[in-house]
Amino acid sequence: MNDIKLAVLGSEGVGKSALIVRFLTRRFIGEYASSSECIYRKRMSFDGKQMNLELYDPCSQPCEGQFSLNEQMHWAEGFVVVYDISDRSSFITAQAIVHLIRELHLGVTKRDADSVVFLVGNKQDLCHVREVSREEGQRLAAEFKCQFYELSAAEHYQEVALMFSKVVRNTSLNGKAKDR
Ligand code: GDP
Numbered sequence: 001m002n003d004i005k006l007a008v009l010g011s012e013g014v015g016k017s018a019l020i021v022r023f024l025t026r027r028f029i030g031e032y033a034s035s036s037e038c039i040y041r042k043r044m045s046f047d048g049k050q051m052n053l054e055l056y057d058p059c060s061q062p063c064e065g066q067f068s069l070n071e072q073m074h075w076a077e078g079f080v081v082v083y084d085i086s087d088r089s090s091f092i093t094a095q096a097i098v099h100l101i102r103e104l105h106l107g108v109t110k111r112d113a114d115s116v117v118f119l120v121g122n123k124q125d126l127c128h129v130r131e132v133s134r135e136e137g138q139r140l141a142a143e144f145k146c147q148f149y150e151l152s153a154a155e156h157y158q159e160v161a162l163m164f165s166k167v168v169r170n171t172s173l174n175g176k177a178k179d180r
């Protein structure tokens, strides 16, 4: 059985929990308890193989026994770094996280196309109050060899599912490449 560990990282309020819950339940729920960190587990079949997917959803406020960002990064095999397109400060945080992942040499794959670091601009439905252009997101992703998505946990189930499927797929391929 394959185990896949993904960390979903980014500032408070960017929609990390919303994206995870959307992917796992197909539903968008407006508010989530943010007082506890959580690892969601899901068994899924992927390319005909059974997998145990673990998704780490950090809480924003410091809480007991919390993984540090460093521990979260070392635990994970794949990364979804989220910002909110209507909040520039969240983009700056995402930039710092992506930078740190690369500085620690995490998520390095043989081919850039198989990257296990995904940069996600969420809340695309708020594009009328956009503060971060799509091009800026693309540029940051290209600089750090990340896959790039702009989407909305609120409005797009298909895109959210596709994004998570790709990161699971790339992470599982990368794990196998390392085993050899
Ligand atoms: P987290 O702190 O990163 O886990 O963020 P949450 O998932 O708790 O979401 C923070 C707030 O943003 C909540 O009020 C959500 O309803 C809202 N939110 C999340 N995703 C979207 C989205 O795609 N569009 C809009 N308009 N709001 C969203």
Ligand code: MG
Residues within 6 Å of the ligand: 016, 017, 018, 032, 033, 034, 057, 058, 059, 060
């Ligand atoms: Mg949350």
